[in-house]
Amino acid sequence: MGADPGGAGGEKRGAGRVLKKTDCGPVLIAGFRFGQIGIGIPPRPLPGLLGSILHKRKENLLSKQQCAIIPPNQKSKKAPYQKMLKSIKITGYRGFSEFEMSNLGRVNLLVGKNNSGKTSALEGLYLLASRGSPYSIWNVLWRRGERLADRNPENYPQTAVCHLFHGHASPIGSKFSFVAQNESPARQLTFSIGEIADGQKKEITRGGIPVPVRLGLHIKGTPSPVVDVIPLSRAGGMSSDTLDTRRRPQNVPVDDEMPTRFITTESASSDDLVTVWDRITLTPYEERVHRALRLLEPDIEKIAPLASRTPYYVSERGGFLVKMKNVENPIPIGSMGDGMWRILTMSILLAQCKKDGVLLIDEIDTGLHYSVMTDMWKLIYGAAVELNVQVFASTHSNDCVRSLAEFCFEDSAAAQDVTLQRIEKGKKKSIPYSAKEIEISAAKQIEVR
């Protein structure tokens, strides 16, 4: 074949056959016509063979590796995976009028353009897994800055609930819901705006003066939600005094609640991490945290929490000291960069979600160099299996996707339990990728995001 694509060489092979249909038989050309835009990709799901390939997925979430860690004599019992979510359907929440993610695995990476709904999907999982706890609702709204303006500093702060609803409006009767399929009966939760019955009426205190409320955010679902109704102010605000912190500390799950943590791009506060550290100190998991930190700094020997806490306004990255090889004095972990804090956050909060929990990580690659990301996935997957945690993460990073592909390539058993889900704005379903499709896309530099 000549090097000149425009020359006569073009007729020697390929193109010549197209033009002349010579004795060598025709060149097969499918789905493409120059000049005009040819045959487009049909709306998914594709019919026929390709459709079946696209949507073929493992039926049973118990992969070989998962089965392997269940002793043979216990296989008939309820496996610890009964609460792992297989799919989630979101209706009326934020940008989703209707949306579904299916074929979920133990580790799921959400990709998509800005404002496509990745974080909203994570929030939906968070609200569902935490059974609509007022804290989770508050956190979701507060983190996005969806607050009601109030000039009186004595008033309790309020978050604007209307932004949770599709279209940013929440008249009486508006609702949003989440339904998830798993091994056990479907887990579902519906939030709606409605009047509060007399027996449910509470008072929101504003500047020390009780204000009667008429409307509330009603929550129904299976298993039963943490509260039935959250009273709303006249302006549609959820007041911080409805959180009732004295009755239930923020991070303590109630019975039948999936232990859930949502790691935002700001990671977690040191108070948060030190509290959770108490649960893993002197356990085998402590060494896993050390190994995680050594991904970024091999000279780390161990870390330890500080008994005395600095005020939160002094440092959000305090609370832990790091002992390095050949360095006599321990150094604050805050000295070691954002990536170290990110890894510490992920590895510690994974432990908090153990036993049927869900860990949600927004922009998982934040602060991390691409060279450590494959090891990061190993760490996350290993801990997720060990602790029976389902992980959902989002990213914009191609490096992050490629590192997941590399992880899948290196560990074919684990790969069966990994999915990538692309969320496209306005689409009713995410586009799930199997591990094989993740690998191929990465190897051939096919854009998945």
Added chain:
Amino acid sequence: MRNTSNPNQMIVEGADDVHSVVGLMKAHVDWPKEKHLWPVHIHMGNGADEILRDGVLVSYLLSSTVKTFGVMLDADAKPNSPWCK
């Protein structure tokens, strides 16, 4: 336009086929010299077997950027065999 973001993409077996397609197009339509201006990005698929390997075509079709995708296979040996897989 970056190759990966071109909505029109096709895959052919190898470099020879890229030249063939480009030659054919140049003979019939205005075809830019610069590769990044081509109206379609042409992937080299490393042979029919690789193109038809399980998951490859699906992965191209799943791409977030592809709107139109074409496949060109040489049918010199057994015209039907690759498509029977």
